[in-house]
Amino acid sequence: MKVSDTPENVKQCICPSCPSYNECMKTGMEGLFCARGKTECELKREGCICGQCPVHSAYHLLGGYYCAVGTGWDEDLGKAIKTLIGATFVPFKIAADIATDVSKNLEGAIPKPTKLASSIIEGRIWTLKTITKAIEKEIAELQEYKKKLEVEEEQKKEKVKVE
Numbered sequence: 001m002k003v004s005d006t007p008e009n010v011k012q013c014i015c016p017s018c019p020s021y022n023e024c025m026k027t028g029m030e031g032l033f034c035a036r037g038k039t040e041c042e043l044k045r046e047g048c049i050c051g052q053c054p055v056h057s058a059y060h061l062l063g064g065y066y067c068a069v070g071t072g073w074d075e076d077l078g079k080a081i082k083t084l085i086g087a088t089f090v091p092f093k094i095a096a097d098i099a100t101d102v103s104k105n106l107e108g109a110i111p112k113p114t115k116l117a118s119s120i121i122e123g124r125i126w127t128l129k130t131i132t133k134a135i136e137k138e139i140a141e142l143q144e145y146k147k148k149l150e151v152e153e154e155q156k157k158e159k160v161k162v163e
């Protein structure tokens, strides 16, 4: 979901507490990268805490490092993962491999010298975690929908009995 650049979201953004948030970002009063796009500063990836941010959950975001990758990418990855998960005939390993190709775009978007084996592995781990998160979300939604259907079925039966 597209994140709105509102004062409320700026207040909730936890980027200033992130280990990757540096002096340059602070001086430029940067933040809310998931709505405003990439940082203007040199970036050294020291970890990302977007996953703990209320904006992240409120907008059902999937990724992180928005200061490096900007906006839009999350949406593309979300679509790719959704497609992969929807294609149940694709074995999970292959789905993860395809999704990792998507994460290579992320790698390309991140300034050097982060193009190291460790960052590729990190990208892969992140992709797998993202897929897991998406699956868990879908399971929860399906369980909720199933419950709703069961209640409706029960109500229909009750109605038939009364009639």
Ligand code: SF4
Binding pocket: 009, 012, 013, 014, 015, 031, 032, 033, 034, 035, 049, 050, 051, 053, 054, 055, 056, 061, 066, 067
């Ligand atoms: S998700 Fe990340 S970039 Fe977006 S508001 Fe939260 S901490 Fe900031």
Ligand code: SF4
Binding pocket: 014, 015, 016, 018, 019, 020, 021, 033, 034, 047, 048, 049, 050, 064, 065, 066, 067, 068
């Ligand atoms: S987008 Fe993520 S990595 Fe970048 S400063 Fe915010 S929390 Fe840290």
